Amino acid sequence: MPLGFLLRVHRASKYGTALSSLTTVSPAIKIAVNLSSIGTLTAAYSKGELKPARVEPFYAHNNAINERVSLYRGDMTKLAVGAIVNAANRSLLGGGGVDGAIHRAAGSDLLRECRTLNSCATGRAKITKGYNLPAAHVIHAVGPIYDDDEADACEEKLQSCYQTSLQLCVENKIESVAFGGISTGIYGYPLDDATHVALRTTHNFSTRTRASRSIQRVIFTVFLQIDVDSYKKILPLYFPPAEEATRATSPPAPVETDKPAAAAMTVPDNSVPNQTVVLDEAQPMSQVEETEVATLRPADDDDELHPMSQVEDIGPVSSHT
Numbered sequence: 001m002p003l004g005f006l007l008r009v010h011r012a013s014k015y016g017t018a019l020s021s022l023t024t025v026s027p028a029i030k031i032a033v034n035l036s037s038i039g040t041l042t043a044a045y046s047k048g049e050l051k052p053a054r055v056e057p058f059y060a061h062n063n064a065i066n067e068r069v070s071l072y073r074g075d076m077t078k079l080a081v082g083a084i085v086n087a088a089n090r091s092l093l094g095g096g097g098v099d100g101a102i103h104r105a106a107g108s109d110l111l112r113e114c115r116t117l118n119s120c121a122t123g124r125a126k127i128t129k130g131y132n133l134p135a136a137h138v139i140h141a142v143g144p145i146y147d148d149d150e151a152d153a154c155e156e157k158l159q160s161c162y163q164t165s166l167q168l169c170v171e172n173k174i175e176s177v178a179f180g181g182i183s184t185g186i187y188g189y190p191l192d193d194a195t196h197v198a199l200r201t202t203h204n205f206s207t208r209t210r211a212s213r214s215i216q217r218v219i220f221t222v223f224l225q226i227d228v229d230s231y232k233k234i235l236p237l238y239f240p241p242a243e244e245a246t247r248a249t250s251p252p253a254p255v256e257t258d259k260p261a262a263a264a265m266t267v268p269d270n271s272v273p274n275q276t277v278v279l280d281e282a283q284p285m286s287q288v289e290e291t292e293v294a295t296l297r298p299a300d301d302d303d304e305l306h307p308m309s310q311v312e313d314i315g316p317v318s319s320h321t
Contacts, residue, residue, distance in 0.1 A: 032080035032134035035176055035217060041066040045241035050232060057240035058200075065206050066239050070219045071231050072178070077105040080134035081219065082174035083127070085165050087182045088140040090119050092126065098180055107132040114140070123157030125164040127172060137174060139165045143183030146190070155197060158183055162201040166218075170211045178219040181227060195230045199238040 042063065044050040050071075076084050076098065086102045089095050092114040094103035103110055109131045117140075120126050125141040141164065144157040161182050169177050179198060183189035198220065206212050220235075222228050 031078070033074065033078045034080050038070045038072050038217075038219060040217075041069045041071070041235065041239050042241075044071065050235060050241070052241055053236035055237075057237050059203060059207075059238055059240065061240045061242050062207070063242060065203070066241070068206065068215070068217055069202070069239055070217060071222065071228075071235065072219050073222050073228055076178055076180055076221045077101055077133060077135075079178050079219070079221070081176040081178050081217070082135070083130075083137040083139050083169060083172075083176075084133070084135045084178045084221075085125070085139045085141050085180065085182070087180055087185070088120065088142055090122065090142050092117055092120050092140050092142075097185060102133070102138060105133055106130060106138065110138065123160040123164075125161060125168060127168045135178070137172065139168055139177070141165050141182055143187055143189065146183060146188040154183075154189065155193075158189065158194060158197045159201045162198055163205060166202070166205045166212065166215065169215050170209075173214065175215060176217040176219070177215065178221050180221045180223075184227075191226065191230050192234065195234045199231075199234060203238045 041050060045052075045066070072079075084102070086099055087097075088099055094100055094111060094114075110128060113128045117126050117128070120140060120142045122142050122144055125139050127137055127139050130136050130138055141161040143161050144154040146154050162179070165177065165179070168174075181191070181194060182198070184191050184194045202218055206215075206218075220231055222231055
């Protein structure tokens with residue numbers, strides 16, 4: 001069994017257990033996070049909060065797309081968007097982690113509607129209303145349980161989750177959608193591999209599908225520093241900055257001096273320190289002021305578990321430098 005899988009399962013299980021006894025909900029947490037407060041990739045590059053890739057990007061810069069993509073660190077259940085994408089299990093009846101938190105925040109009407117959907121196949125997604133959530137809709141995507149021996153099939157199913165979710169947005173005239181990590185919790189999908197699938201599928205859908213222009217914003221929601229690091233590392237490969245931004249964040253050229261050439265120093269590219277903005281690791285809810293606390297029941301084996309409920313809502317990644 002992969003070490004990464006064990007680490008993420010342990011982390012998710014630990015948070016699920018630690019939060020099970022906390023039931024107080026602060027009224028202040030009902031405030032929704034509006035789309036206007038979440039910066040785009042263009043803004044993140046211009047502020048130096050996202051750095052250009054050190055290798056050749058997979059795609060050319062496209063400002064129109066960069067203006068429609070965001071990276072956000074915080075609680076998905078507070079986002080006032082057209083839809084949030086729930087990493088659901090096949091039953092669609094709720095579970096632990098993010099799935100359970102979404103069901104609790106939405107209220108019992110969400111469960112009632114989910115019961116009418118008669119489950120969902122792996123790699124597919126179904127849509128419901130958002131009910132008590134700030135989001136108008138919830139898209140329930142069922143990711144694959146990762147298997148090293150079936151890596152290609154798992155990738156196809158994960159890609160289908162994102163593709164189906166985006167298509168549901170187009171069909172339902174949803175202009176903004178927020179994704180969390182699908183299958184990267186207890187389902188064991190390697191984090192960086194899953195990030196590549198999410199970004200590649202979104203980029204391809206945005207550029208190859210004319211109807212996709214109706215989606216004005218795609219938000220990738222992250223919670224832990226490991227998730228932040230993965231997206232900040234891989235985003236520039238699929239959504240690179242403009243040349244101007246690349247030049248602005250490149251290391252300065254060596255300054256010429258009157259010293260002999262032999263004494264002049266040049267810094268090789270690989271010695272330039274990584275300037276990735278470091279965001280504080282999310283803290284347990286018991287240490288966070290004015291953060292929504294949701295009771296987590298022990299997770300079912302079929303649950304897609306993420307420790308979202310213990311994350312401090314610190315807002316857009318671009319607001320933390």
